[in-house]
Amino acid sequence: MSGAIIAPALPGISRHFADQPQVLIQLILTLPALMITLFSPLMGYLADRLGRKPLLLVMLSIYGLAGGAGFLIDRVDLLLTSRALMGVAVAGILSISTTLVGDYLKGPDRARFLGLQSSCMAxxxxxxxxxxGLLSDWSWRGPFLLYLTGVLLLPYAWAMLKEPHPQSSDPADHVDEPVSIDYGRTALAYSVGMLSMMMFYMFPAQLPFLLSEQGEISGFAIGVALSMAAFTASIVSFCYGYYKPFLSVMTIYVLGFILAGIGFLVVGFTHSYSMAIIGAGISGLGLGVFMPNTTAWLMRITPQRVRGRVFGGFTATRSFSASLSRPLR
Structure with missing residues (x-):
């Protein structure tokens, strides 16, 4: 939601701020990704040092208030400021929530839950x-109201989440031994995460303008096209726990990249709205495997005591790649 939720409103935002450089309009979409890149390592470190739950509750509050503020703001500089602050909050939410999964679960239960988590995200x-898309047809400000869900989730998160015990039953964790990180495999996981996120983020960053060049298309129609990749990705992610026992980590990566590449070729060469939807759906089938596959792999090789820092870095690399997907116009 940090960026894609306002993607259907980008043409309307561009018209409202017609006197502003186009690069600033694009930054409204992608600035949160830049802030996630900068602040995720810090959030992961703070989660390891200060605890998961208190920091997560604070970040949820900032997310809802800073994101929803876009509904009231009528200046580009203030809008960019609120988006930056919201990006800092997203850095905390992504890093801590993924870390909590590793704290709460292990083994096959963790793999199934990671698939469910990625499916719910998609x-x-x-x-x-x-x-x-519907709200953008009413006003370009409308989509910003959806960020208030962060505030609505706050009481539920406070009541249901628990701070994990500092010592884990994970065999990789031995409190009396120094913590070691497998930097080689961690760097590989970071690289795959960057590439897959760059590919996924190209849809909300590029597709609205591509479709607008084909004719007058409503914000709702743009939203439908954007959501197709997310829909098919959610199906593949949901099933991750069922097909993972039969496939290696690298096999899943290869299959994912093949499907994603085919979908991008369809979208890139078609001039039809319906074919663009089909291409987005095919890409989603491939992109949907990356998030649970990489997260499960990292959790398996990372000790609990440094899990927040490792996933803070993972969140940062993925968000950095998302910011690189900004179209140059």
Whole structure:
């Protein structure tokens, strides 16, 4: 939701701020990704040092208030400021929530839950991108209201989440031994995460303008096209726990890149709205495997005591690649 939710409103935002450089309009979409890149390592470190739950509750509050502020703001500089602050909050939410999965679960249960988590993230894209498209037809400000869900989730998160015990039953964790990180495999996981996120983020960053060049298309129609990749990704992610026992980490990566590449070729060469939707759906089938596959791999090789820092870095690299997907116009 940090960026894609307002993607259908980008043409309307561009028209409202017609006197502003186009690069600033694009930054409204991608600035949160830049802030996630800068602040995720810090958030991961603070989660390891100060605890997961208190920091997560603070970040949820900032996310909802800073994101929803876009509905009231009528200046580009203030809008960019609120988006930057929201990006800092997203850095904390992504790093801590993924770390908590590793704290709470292990083994096959962890793999199944990571698939469910990634599926919910992608399915949330289907729901909220389409809501953003509907609201953007009403006003370019409308999609910003959806960020208030962060505030609505706050009481539930406070009541349901628990601070994990500092010592883990994970065999990789021995409190009396120095913590070691497998930097080689961690760097490889970071690289794959960067590449897959760059590919996934190209849809909300590029597709609205591509479709607009084909004719007058409503914000809702743009939202439908954007959500197709998220919808098919959610299906593949949901099933991750079922097909993972039969496939290696690298096999899943290869299959994912093949499907994603085919989908991008379809979108890139077609001049049809319906074919663009089909291409986005094919890409989603490939891109949907990357998040749970990489996260499960990292959790398996990372000790609990440094898990927040490792996933803070992982979040940073993925968000950096998302910021690189900004179209140059």
């Amino acid at each position: 399915l949330g894209g289907v729901v909220f991108i389409n809501l953003g």
